[in-house]
Amino acid sequence: MNASTEALPVLVIGAGPTGLAAASHLTERGITPLVLEAGPSAATAVRAWGHVRLFSTWSELVDPAAEKLLAPTGWTAPERSTYPSGADWADLYLQPLADILGDKVRYGATVTGVSRQGRDRIVDADRERQPFTVRITNADGTEERILAAAVIDASGTWSTPSPIGGDGLPALGEHAAIDRISYRVPDLKDPTVRARYAGKRTAVIGSGASAFTALAYLADLAKTDDGAGTHATWILRRGISGSTFGGGSADQLPARGALGLAAKTAVDDGYADAVTGFRTDAVERDNDGHLVLVAEDGRRLAAVEEVIALTGLRPDLSFVSELRLALDERLQAPVGLAPLIDPNQHSCGTVYPHGEGELSHPEQDVYLVGMKSYGRAPTFLAMTGYEQVRSIAAHLAGDHEAAERVELTLPETGVCGGAGLFDQPRTTEDTSGGCCAAPATVTIGAPASGSC
Known part of the structure; x- marks a missing residue:
């Protein structure tokens, strides 16, 4: 930050786990944050998959700076060895943290654009001395402009699920069939959602943790009286290999390793059939109104009544288009970070911790x-x-030694270049490697354990 903008807040977009951690670290450094959250409460996206358990324990889900803020309030940390659901994470940690931050968090504020004051992305003159201008739309529809010394975009990718087309575009007929397609892991404890899938044939498209979770949920449903006849067709763009189901017992996060094994059990026990090398080109309806998926090679699958598309999430870059960002042409990640996370080469255990240096941009x-x-x-x-965000907050505070220091050791996945497991509801079919903060089911018939 420069002297002309020091009095302005650092704008954080998103009151999820990383955004609230950023605010905590900035506060610890004596820097005023302002967190803008589009939803009505903290962790809106996490709450959307609140029915799924993570495969990280509480010990890996509470940020150290955030815990320091919470401790004086009498907040009691949950048992560190247990696995929370998404709802637990939001209610027992993220919302209390947002409450402590108080008026540093604003709800119902959707960011629609970020730029430099008086400068579009073309203009060089005196650019770095200008504050950031952030355009927002409030819940009541009013527009507002906020000036900021720096911008930390922690808005996530939850709002932009990838389509099912093998070319990254919506398959032909996908939009017309949207009433039968879901892009989320279903909450089968919800009676309405349960009725949608019970006794039905459902195609599950994806090869990561979210797909594993959906397969295990549907297999569990098939074992119940009201779910008799429930069956899944699991569609993968690649073949099945030894790494398809993740790291298993070699994973240092046991619940994450067990997740892939649960999906394998669903297939082995006949609750799901796997179709490999299938890149969806079109979605058609048969005479009964059921959906028929057609591959690029012309293959047509047996009709299904529902589709659960878990083909990944992608970043929404529309509101930062006036900023000079250096993004990898394939991953849409910062160019300094992209080689370290390329899923063709890396899994969680082979990505080393990183910070401000790898995340910086020309802007x-x-x-x-x-x-x-x-x-x-x-x-x-x-x-x-x-x-x-620890590293970024240190950098913004001028503590460059701390910004460059690594203060984290990540667990091994037991998979190197294998199929993806991650910790938030996120699946990327066409790549290998992974682990994230997404919900995940571990054993059929038992509560799911996920990771984040």
Whole structure:
């Protein structure tokens, strides 16, 4: 930050795990944050998958600076060895943290644009001396402009699920069939959602933790009286190999390793059939109104009544288009970070912790962090996001030695170049490697354990 903007807040976009951790580290450094959250409460995206358990324990889900803020309030940390659900994470940690930050967090504030004051992305003159201008739309529809010394975009990728088309575009007929397609892991404890899938044939498209979770949920449903006849067709763009189901017992996060084994059990026990090498080109309806998926090679699958598309999430870069960002042309991640997280080469255990240096852009003092920093790569852990924002806060405070120091050791996945497992609801079919902060089911018929 420069002297002309020091009196301004650091703008944090998103009141999720990484955004609130960023605010905590900035506060610890004596820097005023302002967190803008589009939803009505903290962790809106996490609450959307609140029915799923993480495969990280509480010990890996609480940021150290955040815990320091919470401790004087009488907040009691949950049992560190247990696995929370998304709802637990939001209610027992993230919302209390946001409450402590108080008026440093604003809800119902959707960021629609970020730029330099008086400068579009073309103008060089005196650019770095200008504050950031952040355009927002409030819940009541009013527009507002806020000036900021720096911008930390922790808005995640939850709002932009990838389509099912094998070419990254919506398959032909996908939009017309949207009433039968879900892009989220279903909450089968919700009676309405349960009725949608019970006794039905459902295609599950994806090869990561979210797909594993959906397969295990549907297999569990098939064992119940009201779910008799429930069956899944599991669609993968690649073949099945020894690494498809993750690290198993070699994973240092046991619940994460068990997740892939649960999906394998669903297939082995006949609750799901796997279709490999299938790149969806079109979605058609048969005479009964059921959906028929057609591959690029012309293959047509048996009709299904529902589709659960878990083909990944991607960053929304529309509102930062006036900033000079250096993003990898494939992953849409910062160019300094992209080689370290390329899922063709890395899994969680082979991505080393990183910070401000790898996340910087030609536009000074703007950062994409958390899930959004990984672009389309699926190898993200919540611990990684906490380390990112610790480093960035140190840099903004002028403590460059601390910014460059690594203060995190990540667990091994037991998979190197294998199929993705991650900790938030996120699946990337066409790549290998992964781990993230997404919900995950571990054993069929038992509560899911996930990781983040």
